[in-house]
Amino acid sequence: MSGRAKEIVTRARIAFESKRTRPIEWRIQQLRRLHDMVTEQEQVLADAVYKDLRKAKFEVVVSELIVLKNEIVTAIKNVQSWAEQSYVSKNLIQKMDSMYMRKEPLGVVLIMGAWNYPVVLLLNPIVAAIASGNCAVLKPSDVSENTAAAIAKLIPQYMDKDCFPVYLGGIPETTVLLEERFDHIFYTGSTPVGKIVMTAAAKHLTPVTLELGGKSPCYVGKNVHMDIVCKRLLWGKLMNGGQTCVAPDYILCHEAVVDNLITYIKKTLKDMLGDDPKESPDLARIVNDRNFARISKVIDTMPKEKLVVGGERDIETRYIAPTVYKNVTMDDEVMASEIFGPILPIITVANEDEATKIINRQEKPLALYIFSNKPQVVENILEHTTSGGVTVNDTIMHMASHNLPFGGVGFSGTGSYHGKWGFDRLSHERAICWRKQNMEALIAARYMPYTDKNLGALKYLTTEKDRGFCAVM
Structure with missing residues (x-):
């Protein structure tokens, strides 16, 4: 070997x-x-x-x-x-x-x-x-x-x-x-x-x-077109059966629109995958039994009253239905680690400030998603968080562009x-200084024996000048 x-x-x-x-x-x-x-x-x-x-x-x-x-x-x-x-x-x-x-x-x-x-x-x-x-x-x-x-x-x-x-x-x-x-x-x-x-x-x-990877958060503000939000959010979540390193891992939803979000999630899932997602040819399966068991364990430990939709499983085909939970807290099992599957927890927050506090209590994520039509809300979240990359009002797209660097920060990776x-x-990048064998008088002051006169000459020749700084002085 x-x-x-x-x-x-x-x-x-x-x-x-x-x-x-x-x-x-x-x-x-x-x-x-x-x-x-x-x-x-x-x-x-x-x-x-x-x-x-x-x-x-x-x-x-x-x-x-x-x-x-x-x-x-x-x-x-x-x-x-x-x-x-x-x-x-x-x-x-x-x-x-x-x-x-x-x-x-x-x-x-x-x-x-x-x-x-x-x-x-x-x-x-x-x-x-x-x-x-x-x-x-x-x-x-x-x-x-x-x-x-x-x-x-x-x-x-x-x-x-x-x-x-x-x-x-x-x-x-x-x-x-x-x-x-x-x-x-x-x-x-x-x-x-x-x-x-x-x-x-x-x-x-x-x-x-x-x-x-890591737990990539998605903030949904109150000033959004919820039907569009849910299409874009669920597309990014369910691609590859949720087995995507930059998939939205959990939602931080403004309390004013959380009920509306849940309504449109149910509608969008039906529009995308039909009455029975298991019958859809477009939903990928979990890659192996080990990952199926890992995701199933999360579902088994979640309180039934928090289940919005999904939860169905089939070990034979490694099918796990798109599963959504509401009223999730940081103590729930679904928030313990990266999900890497078709489970979507919803945490209700009062505003983007509460959302940023939750984000910053976790390791720095690979991706961050912000749905808002208020530029000041977006800028507030960007200013107070760190992540590998960000897509605003969509998911995944910052990774798909060859004109943007892709990479993580901290626990989500290094390098892009x-x-x-x-x-x-x-x-x-190999630094090259190519000097000709002439103009010796220009550099002669650097040689021993050292003198104050030569030091003064070298200071003048080699020290960078900040004109604005010198003028103030």
């Missing part, structure tokens, strides 16, 4: 050291091949995800494949400019020097994907790795085994086999792989596993990007990517 991990990493290291990943033309060619794979193998990928999650093809294409292809096209269009040297300002003593930064690849990157979006959360980071000139070992999640197998079969058909090997396996294989030395580790998944990854990386002082942010994350 350890031999296979070492062989794969060594092969990628040799490929990187051959310099084949450096030319921009090669990077673009590999990005085009990846785009070809996603386009030509759309049905294969959709079928694999369906086997793992019973996720509708519509949802796979919209939430994974289109997002991925947009990321690839953006990189192809911009990688040339992203990779260009950037020049910096200079002081008097540096006027004749070249002062710039080179964008250089890190080396061999480990990319560990997640089971809930098994295509995009594995292959989106590889776009950044390719664009920045790295090699990457791809480790799909073994939980979504069908998608992992499909990707392991397809990648060698389209991509450079040495630069982008796929490594399959469960916890034992992953543990062995993490013993190898990488130049960066990119992990998407749970906070507990993120701690394990970070600990393993620390042994080699390897930098990490951790895209984790998408578009240029991914390129920068997996690049090293």
